[in-house]
Amino acid sequence: MMIRNPSPFPAAYIKGLPISLAPLDEVLGEMERVIRERESGRYISITNTESMYHGLRIPEHGTYIREADFSLCDGVGVIAAGLAWGYRIHRLNGPILQLESSRFGIPRGWRHFFYGGKEGVAEEMATRLKTALPGLVVCGTYCPPFRELSAEEDDEIVRRINASRPDIVWVGLGLLKQERWIASHLGRIDAPWMVGVGAAFDYHSGAVPWAPAILRRLGLEWVFRLAIQPRLRARRYWWSLLYVLEASAEGVFKGRFLRRPSPG
DSSP: OOOOOOOSSOEEEETTEEEEOOOHHHHHHHHHHHHHTTOOOEEEEEEOHHHHHHHTTOHHHHHHHHHSSEEEEOSHHHHHHHHHTTOOOOOOOHHHHHHHHHHHHTTTTOEEEEEESSTTHHHHHHHHHHHHSTTOEEEEEEOOOSSOOOHHHHHHHHHHHHHTOOSEEEEESOTTHHHHHHHHHTTTSOOSEEEEOTTHHHHHHTSSOOOOHHHHHHTOHHHHHHHHOHHHHHHHHHHHHHHHHHHHHHHHHTTTTTSOOOOO
16 A cells, blocks of 8 residues: 555544544545546545444554545444544445535536446446436446456456546445455556445445435434344444444543544
């Protein structure tokens, strides 16, 4: 992974890992600036409690979160941990960021590439999003095989992505795998932004039902996901619970309700 300068945007630091405090309009504004100036190699981390759990235990993943241009809060568990450390964190998850960026980018001609998902999912997501958001430019999609790509195959997909001239590469490979992919392709993918959005591919394609709006507003999507995918979600939510308990206990113990920690 390339060595990157710390993000200049304000962040809450919980056990040394950042969560961005920038509102949506500021995130979109920075995305627009980078795309307009045709910078490359920027990325956004969608950071939930499971990601924070692994970030504290897997050095490479912790580095990925710390060096992101934005580490955006995905989930009420991060909000709860933030409160224990004296922060009020707002939520901006992957599916919502993808929708808002798509809407915002239409009059600006932003070009989107979708990398990931099961067979046919990226294509279906592209079809549905273009139907819902007339004028959306999807410059390409690719569903990688469920195995490690050879060096030749990887070089070919890099050429394919770069030839499509994307402004944003949305990566839907699932937590840890998508972050590793982005980190390993910094400096190779010629795009201003890469964003790992995981389950957003399934939701926007209709492959997996999205939680009802009332549950999303209350931050209770996890209840819905656990109900429809119990075997997939149970272990992941256990890791998330451990993180929330661990981080909250440390925040309370250190008296962070009264005094915010310095970054890092």
